[in-house]
Structures are given as structure tokens and as C-alpha cells.
Amino acid sequence: MNDTLLRSWWVAALRGVIAILFGAVTLYWPQLTLLVLVSLFAGFAIFSGVVSVAGAIKNHTHDDHWWLFLIIGLVGIGAGAIAIIHPAITAVVLTMLIGANALVTGILDIVAAIRLRREIRGEWLLVLSGMAAVVFGILVFLYPVSGIVAIIGLVSAYAFITGILLIAAAFRLRALSKSTRRERRTTPDRRLSVRQAHP
Numbered sequence: 001m002n003d004t005l006l007r008s009w010w011v012a013a014l015r016g017v018i019a020i021l022f023g024a025v026t027l028y029w030p031q032l033t034l035l036v037l038v039s040l041f042a043g044f045a046i047f048s049g050v051v052s053v054a055g056a057i058k059n060h061t062h063d064d065h066w067w068l069f070l071i072i073g074l075v076g077i078g079a080g081a082i083a084i085i086h087p088a089i090t091a092v093v094l095t096m097l098i099g100a101n102a103l104v105t106g107i108l109d110i111v112a113a114i115r116l117r118r119e120i121r122g123e124w125l126l127v128l129s130g131m132a133a134v135v136f137g138i139l140v141f142l143y144p145v146s147g148i149v150a151i152i153g154l155v156s157a158y159a160f161i162t163g164i165l166l167i168a169a170a171f172r173l174r175a176l177s178k179s180t181r182r183e184r185r186t187t188p189d190r191r192l193s194v195r196q197a198h199p
Contacts, residue, residue: 099140
């Protein structure tokens with residue numbers, strides 16, 4: 001699991017960038033209609049899902065837990081596909097769909113971080129990102145909203161928070177990946193020098 005996360009730090013980074021862009025567009029487009037919001041969410045979910053699937057497929061030969069990231073991607077693609085197939089859905093249904101997507105992906109992010117906790121410091125960033133998504137999903141199901149303005153504000157806040165945390169986690173994973181590669185390169189040299197010193 002740690003190898004997959006370290007090799008795929010760019011997946012978290014791209015997911016974070018996509019989330020922030022999605023949040024920015026929904027926040028700074030005051031005349032946003034429900035149909036446009038559906039289209040934006042579909043694009044956000046599908047692109048984010050494709051990034052996760054690509055990372056999973058790229059690393060499936062290196063780790064047995066690559067399927068976890070595949071599921072994260074498929075969930076996003078599925079949610080985006082539903083929004084495209086049913087563009088005339090109501091505001092409440094759209095909100096529930098966004099909430100369900102956030103809830104599932106948030107839980108999977110937390111599971112990935114828990115599996116990583118013994119390997120690195122800084123996994124809490126991924127945990128916080130997952131928790132933010134889970135809290136957002138729960139709030140959506142507990143208090144479904146029907147007003148387009150309320151939806152935009154809620155979705156924008158969720159996208160910004162999770163996006164920033166994902167990017168922060170990605171930079172932490174990238175730094176760890178570099179240090180791990182350096183350690184692997186120097187370890188054989190050290191062993192060789194020890195053997196030469198003690199024939």
C-alpha cells in the first residue's frame with residue numbers, strides 16, 4: 001500500500017487541483033444554473049475518477065492493494081456518468097449524488113491513510129481530507145437542501161477544503177517518495193563497503 005501511495009502522489013495532487021478548480025468555478029459563477037452545476041459536477045467526478053483509475057492501473061504490478069484506488073476512481077466515474085445520463089435531475093437529487101460520492105471516496109481515502117500510518121508521518125493530511133468528505137456527505141444526507149444558492153455554497157466549501165488537503169498530502173508523499181528512493185540507492189553501497197571492510 002505504501003509503495004502505491006508513494007508512486008502515485010500525483011494522483012492526490014491532481015484530485016486536489018480538480019477539486020479546487022471545481023470549487024472556484026461554482027463559487028465565482030453567480031448566475032450558475034442547475035444544469036450547469038450538473039455538468040460541472042459530472043466533469044469534476046469523471047476527471048477525478050479517471051486520474052485515480054490511471055494511478056491504480058499504473059501501479060497494479062507493484063502492490064496488492066491497488067484495487068482500493070481503482071474503486072475510488074470508479075465511484076467518481078459512476079457518479080459523473082449518472083449526472084450526464086440524467087441531466088434534468090432536481091437540486092435535491094443532485095446534492096444527494098454529490099454527497100454520496102463524497103461519502104464513499106472519503107471513507108476509501110481514510111482506509112488508505114490508515115494502512116499507511118505505520119509507514120510515514122503526515123498521513124493525517126489524507127485522513128483529514130477523507131474526514132472532510134465524509135462529514136460533507138453526512139451533512140448532505142441529514143440536511144438535504146433544495147435551493148441552488150445553498151448547494152453552490154456547500155459544494156464550493158467541500159471542494160476547496162478537500163482539494164487543499166489532498167494537495168498538501170500529495171506534497172508530503174512526494175517528499176517521502178524522494179527520500180525513500182535515496183535510501184534504497186545508498187543501502188546497497190553501505191552493505192558493500194561493510195563487506196569490504198570485514199572480509
